[in-house]
Amino acid sequence: DNDKAFYKEQIKALLKQKDAVLVAHYYTDPEIQALAEETGGCVSDSLEMARFGKEHPASTLIVAGVKFMGETAKILSPEKNVLMPTLDATCSLDVGCPISDFSAFCDAHPDHTVVVYANTSAAVKARADWVVTSSIALEIVEHLDAEGKQIIWGPDRHLGSYIAKQTGAEMLLWQGECIVHDEFKAKALRELKLQYPDAAVLVHPESPASVVEMADAVGSTSQLIKAAQTLPNDTFIVATDKGIFYKMQQAAPGKTLIEAPTGGNGAACRSCAHCPWMAMNGLKAIYTALASEQPEQHEIHVDEAERQGALVPLMRMLNFAA
Numbered sequence: 453d454n455d456k457a458f459y460k461e462q463i464k465a466l467l468k469q470k471d472a473v474l475v476a477h478y479y480t481d482p483e484i485q486a487l488a489e490e491t492g493g494c495v496s497d498s499l500e501m502a503r504f505g506k507e508h509p510a511s512t513l514i515v516a517g518v519k520f521m522g523e524t525a526k527i528l529s530p531e532k533n534v535l536m537p538t539l540d541a542t543c544s545l546d547v548g549c550p551i552s553d554f555s556a557f558c559d560a561h562p563d564h565t566v567v568v569y570a571n572t573s574a575a576v577k578a579r580a581d582w583v584v585t586s587s588i589a590l591e592i593v594e595h596l597d598a599e600g601k602q603i604i605w606g607p608d609r610h611l612g613s614y615i616a617k618q619t620g621a622e623m624l625l626w627q628g629e630c631i632v633h634d635e636f637k638a639k640a641l642r643e644l645k646l647q648y649p650d651a652a653v654l655v656h657p658e659s660p661a662s663v664v665e666m667a668d669a670v671g672s673t674s675q676l677i678k679a680a681q682t683l684p685n686d687t688f689i690v691a692t693d694k695g696i697f698y699k700m701q702q703a704a705p706g707k708t709l710i711e712a713p714t715g716g717n718g719a720a721c722r723s724c725a726h727c728p729w730m731a732m733n734g735l736k737a738i739y740t741a742l743a744s745e746q747p748e749q750h751e752i753h754v755d756e757a758e759r760q761g762a763l764v765p766l767m768r769m770l771n772f773a774a
């Protein structure tokens with residue numbers, strides 16, 4: 453605890469000294485989220501992280517989350533230094549969607565509009581017509597469908613099939629998944645619901661369809677926090693990364709939050725409702741990134757041609773959301 457207090461104080465001083473601001477995702481450790489808030493940074497979903505980083509006047513952004521979030525910040529603000537606690541924090545969706553294979557998939561369907569989730573590399577974004585996050589995906593696909601567009605969707609198959617079902621849009625789906633949300637189990641959730649019949653079920657749409665079908669609210673991290681705040685229930689069963697409980701409990705004080713079951717049927721879960729890459733973000737790593745005079749191991753670089761290519765669909769999303 454002494455160490456934590458030391459790092460927190462050092463980070464606060466370094467943020468000022470280096471004209472830096474901390475931008476954190478809801479899935480990072482509560483102490484990082486608290487520090488971001490305390491120091492005038494932001495804690496939010498991936499859409500708001502992108503917007504905040506772009507609009508904030510600081511010359512350095514330190515992004516606590518996973519690599520695609522740092523890359524998105526750099527694509528939108530090339531003039532800023534974008535640092536991350538560790539560059540090893542990736543995402544199974546990003547890893548499962550290499551540019552060469554994805555590009556070939558797109559080439560095979562040249563008449564389709566390419567919509568990709570923000571959880572992708574800069575190169576995959578550069579191949580896309582639109583980038584979306586879970587906060588805005590439904591509206592953007594609705595808009596494209598109304599224009600009569602056929603859609604290629606990548607990489608999250610669960611989110612893609614949820615959106616296709618909701619909108620009726622014709623979508624070809626890349627078969628990727630988030631290792632955290634893919635672990636939520638409908639059978640075990642049904643059993644838990646019997647124990648808490650009055651609980652509302654909140655589900656992130658990266659979860660399997662069988663789990664999404666049981667939801668009282670489906671949405672991005674920020675939309676789920678909002679649902680906990682506004683639904684009248686006293687108890688919520690939450691199917692997303694447990695990092696969200698910190699802000700959700702603040703937003704809905706006095707309500708009981710329960711983790712949705714992972715694994716089940718005797719099978720061990722791989723990630724147990726906490727993203728192993730989000731968990732790599734620690735106070736010490738943030739301190740090290742900020743303290744270093746030559747932070748190569750922490751600095752995000754994006755190839756300039758890819759950056760320019762990725763900027764177009766990213767700006768389309770931000771303008772659509774505005």
Ligand code: 13P
Nearest residue numbers: 497498499585586672673
């Ligand atoms: P949102 O915060 O945009 O809902 O995204 C969740 C996510 O995949 C972050 O890892």
Ligand code: SF4
Nearest residue numbers: 518543544630632727
């Ligand atoms: Fe990727 Fe899932 Fe981790 Fe989010 S929670 S960064 S989607 S692996």
